[in-house]
Amino acid sequence: MxxxxxxxxxxxxxxxxxxxxxxxxxxxxxxxxxxxxxxxxxxxxxxxxxxxxxxxxxxxxxxxxxxxxxxxxxxxxxxxxxxxxxxxxxxxxxxxxxxxxxxxxxxxxxxxxxxxxxxxxxxxxxxxxxxxxAGTAHAAGAEPILRVGDLTLNEDSHEVERAGTEIELTATEFELLRYLMRNQRRVVSKAQILDRVWNYDFGGRSSVVELYISYLRKKIDAGLEPLIHTVRGVGYMIKAPQ
Missing domain, CATH: 3.40.50.2300 (Response regulator)
Structure with missing residues (x-):
């Protein structure tokens, strides 16, 4: 190689x-x-x-x-x-x-x-x-932190917190959240999410995206002001409350 x-x-x-x-x-x-x-x-x-x-x-x-x-x-x-x-x-x-x-x-x-x-x-x-x-492997270098409001994500340690409370995510949920946070305040389509998170063209099948967005909302937004927003007919966006 x-x-x-x-x-x-x-x-x-x-x-x-x-x-x-x-x-x-x-x-x-x-x-x-x-x-x-x-x-x-x-x-x-x-x-x-x-x-x-x-x-x-x-x-x-x-x-x-x-x-x-x-x-x-x-x-x-x-x-x-x-x-x-x-x-x-x-x-x-x-x-x-x-x-x-x-x-x-x-x-x-x-x-x-x-x-x-x-x-x-x-x-x-x-x-x-x-x-x-999954946080099981690392390379030398700094630990980049992504932030959206009171939500933080450590790209190297796989640690996610909101309002000081740690949130456990699967590897796929983590990658989806990271992609949204890297594009905060920007609408990303289901096709873009499939391409970037799963690296596949599902021929228009969006059910897997909807499923994992629902998983994230239950873990990230439950009982708090929502950070993940649906832009109907376009896609999804994550942004801090105004």
């Missing part, structure tokens, strides 16, 4: 861990090679049940998860992880390319989605983004 990005590490300075789950061994071997070139620890699993066991033992910082597997598919693996309280960022990997499959994967709790065939560079870049958004 050319022009490598700055190395990412765990907050304690140790190497990041990635679990790669796919029943095609050649593919897991290629992905493992690419991820180890980033300096990350990599473990592989060839089935859904093996993935669940490896996730418990390895405690990965991110997971590359194939949807189509012979025993327990990726959706079922993710459901069991979330039910167990494991919020590891998940990058779905699949041959499916239908819009409904992408939306289903993301709304089920997945954080991103790559369709086969793919480039190794794309998978690495998406994993880097997932782990930074």
């Amino acid at each position: 050319t022009n490598p990005a700055p190395a990412l590490l765990r907050p304690d300075g140790s190497n990041l861990r990635v679990l790669v789950v796919d029943d095609e061994q050649m593919l897991t071997d290629l992905l493992s090679m690419a991820l180890r070139m980033e300096g990350w620890e990599v473990r592989t699993a060839g089935s859904g049940f093996e993935a669940l066991q490896s996730a418990r033992d390895f405690e990965p910082d991110a997971m590359v998860l194939d949807i189509m597997m012979p025993d327990l598919d990726g959706m079922a693996v993710l459901q069991r992880l979330r039910q167990a309280g494991d919020d590891v960022p998940v990058l779905f990997l699949t041959a499916k390319d239908a819009v409904s499959d992408r939306v289903a994967g993301l709304t089920a709790g997945g954080d991103d989605y790559v369709t086969k065939p793919f480039s190794l560079e794309e998978v690495v870049a998406r994993l880097r983004g997932l782990m930074r958004r």
Whole structure:
């Protein structure tokens, strides 16, 4: 890979861990090679049940998860992880390319989605983004703080507070809020949000945006003066109260 990005590490300075789950061994071997070139620890699993066991033992910082597997598919693996309280960022990997499959994967709790065939560079870049958004990885440098009224967001530590109260967000909710805050007092369309937050063209499907905006409102605006506003027929905007 050319022009490598700055190395990412765990907050304690140790190497990041990635679990790669796919029943095609050649593919897991290629992905493992690419991820180890980033300096990350990599473990592989060839089935859904093996993935669940490896996730418990390895405690990965991110997971590359194939949807189509012979025993327990990726959706079922993710459901069991979330039910167990494991919020590891998940990058779905699949041959499916239908819009409904992408939306289903993301709304089920997945954080991103790559369709086969793919480039190794794309998978690495998406994993880097997932782990930074989740606050499990950091690079050297200052910790930028975004502010809108009494709402603050730390881009590196993944800490969000409003009126002094800490707010827990998922990786996708965090990225959506960050995008809105970087564009405060500016209306952003659903298409722009899909492109910037999920990096996909959903062919006009806006349900996933509406769903995550509703999640954010429940966490950010509940019982307080609203910061997130709908501009009917255009999109959404975040701004401080006047």
